[in-house]
Structures are given as structure tokens and as C-alpha cells.
Amino acid sequence: EIVMTQSPATLSVSPGERATLSCRASQSVSSNLAWYQQKPGQAPRLLIHGASTRATGIPARFSGSGSGAEFTLTISSLQSEDFAVYYCQQYNNWPQTFGQGTRVEIK
Amino acid sequence: QVQLVESGGGVVQPGRSLRVSCAASGFTFSNHGMHWVRQAPGKGLEWVAVIWSDGSNKYYTDSVKGRFTISRDNSKNTLYLQMNSLRAEDTALYYCASSEEDGPLESWGQGTLVTVSS
Numbered sequence: 001e002i003v004m005t006q007s008p009a010t011l012s013v014s015p016g017e018r019a020t021l022s023c024r025a026s027q028s029v030s031s032n033l034a035w036y037q038q039k040p041g042q043a044p045r046l047l048i049h050g051a052s053t054r055a056t057g058i059p060a061r062f063s064g065s066g067s068g069a070e071f072t073l074t075i076s077s078l079q080s081e082d083f084a085v086y087y088c089q090q091y092n093n094w095p096q097t098f099g100q101g102t103r104v105e106i107k
Numbered sequence: 108q109v110q111l112v113e114s115g116g117g118v119v120q121p122g123r124s125l126r127v128s129c130a131a132s133g134f135t136f137s138n139h140g141m142h143w144v145r146q147a148p149g150k151g152l153e154w155v156a157v158i159w160s161d162g163s164n165k166y167y168t169d170s171v172k173g174r175f176t177i178s179r180d181n182s183k184n185t186l187y188l189q190m191n192s193l194r195a196e197d198t199a200l201y202y203c204a205s206s207e208e209d210g211p212l213e214s215w216g217q218g219t220l221v222t223v224s225s
Binding site for chain 2 (some may be wrong): 001035036038042043044045046049055085087089091094095096097098099100101
């Protein structure tokens with residue numbers, strides 16, 4: 001099984017600042033990498049797929065990059081509604097696997 | 108508007124069985140792969156199983172192989188997860204989610220809580 005490792009575990013950011021989240025795969029997943037956002041008490045929401053393609057309705061301040069085994073999610077200017085937990089997921093191999101999550105909190 | 112509504116969760120004793128369901132609407136259910144993803148209380152997401160649109164392929168995470176069975180009824184737009192030999196570590200909120208076969212999880216339900224406890 002492919003192990004996905006996210007860093008940091010917690011990121012403290014002030015509103016309006018940039019946030020950079022990392023995700024590393026234990027082997028190449030090509031560009032078959034997605035990012036999800038989860039707020040307390042809510043289901044996850046797809047943000048990014050194909051490593052860099054925003055899902056429908058996702059604001060342009062969210063961007064994804066990377067391929068192979070190293071990926072990044074960038075939130076260019078954090079809004080109040082962006083404070084949440086973010087998960088990466090590979091869907092290149094079965095079983096699909098998630099990272100452990102990065103919590104983005106208000107500094 | 109895509110809607111996925113899970114049901115069937117509850118409290119069950121270790122070693123017993125439970126079946127959870129997911130009713131789909133607002134999209135062509137028979138054209139989409141369907142997944143179960145779980146989240147233990149206060150923990151992260153764990154992918155559990157997938158079934159392809161026509162039911163021809165199924166995959167499971169190792170920890171549930173041989174105990175859980177995913178199935179679907181395209182005539183009823185409903186996804187199922189039959190869970191046997193339940194363990195305390197299966198306690199979680201179980202989400203269903205849709206995808207383009209082996210793609211990312213595009214739409215999610217709100218989950219049904221399964222608690223395994225004596």
C-alpha cells in the first residue's frame with residue numbers, strides 16, 4: 001500500500017497570508033493526487049484533482065502542484081472560511097490512501 | 108443536485124454484523140464508481156472500499172478484506188456495505204462517495220456512525 005505523508009501536522013497562519021501544505025507519497029502516484037478540505041462536523045470536499053486541477057466551484061486562491069511523489073497545496077491568501085483540515089489522497093493504486101491531514105489554524 | 112444519504116449505522120457488539128446503505132440521487136448512479144470512506148472519532152480519513160459502476164470490480168483496504176462486502180443495486184440507486192465480524196477498531200463515521208470509476212471522490216454524503224462496543 002502507498003503511504004501518504006503530510007507536513008506539517010498543524011500550520012498556524014494569519015488571515016490574508018499564504019499557506020503551503022506538503023504531501024509525499026512512498027512511491028510515484030503520477031498525477032493521480034487529490035486534495036480535500038474538511039471543516040468540523042462536515043463531510044470532506046474535493047478541492048483539487050489530477051494534482052493541479054481545481055474542482056468545480058473551488059476559488060482560484062487554491063492551487064496544487066507536483067507530480068510523482070511530491071505534491072503541494074497552496075492557499076494564496078487565507079480567508080476565514082479556509083481554516084480547516086486538509087487531506088491529500090492518491091488514487092493511482094489500490095487501495096486508495098489518504099494522508100493523515102494538516103490542520104490549518106488561525107495564528 | 109447530487110445527494111448521497113447514508114443510513115443504517117448504530118451500536119453493535121463485537122463480532123456481530125451490520126449493513127449500512129447509501130441512497131443516491133441527482134446524478135446517473137449507474138455511471139459512477141462508489142466508495143466507502145471511514146473516519147474514527149477525532150482521527151483522519153481511511154478509504155475502505157470501492158465498487159465500479161457496473162459492479163464488475165471491487166477493491167478493499169487490507170484491514171477489512173474478508174469481513175466487509177461492498178455491493179450496489181443500480182435499479183434502486185443504492186450502495187451497501189455489509190460489515191461482518193465487527194471489531195472495536197471499526198468504530199467510525201462511514202461516508203459514501205462517488206467518483207468516475209477510479210478517479211477522485213467527487214461527492215460525499217454526511218456519514219452514518221457505526222459504534223462497535225459491548
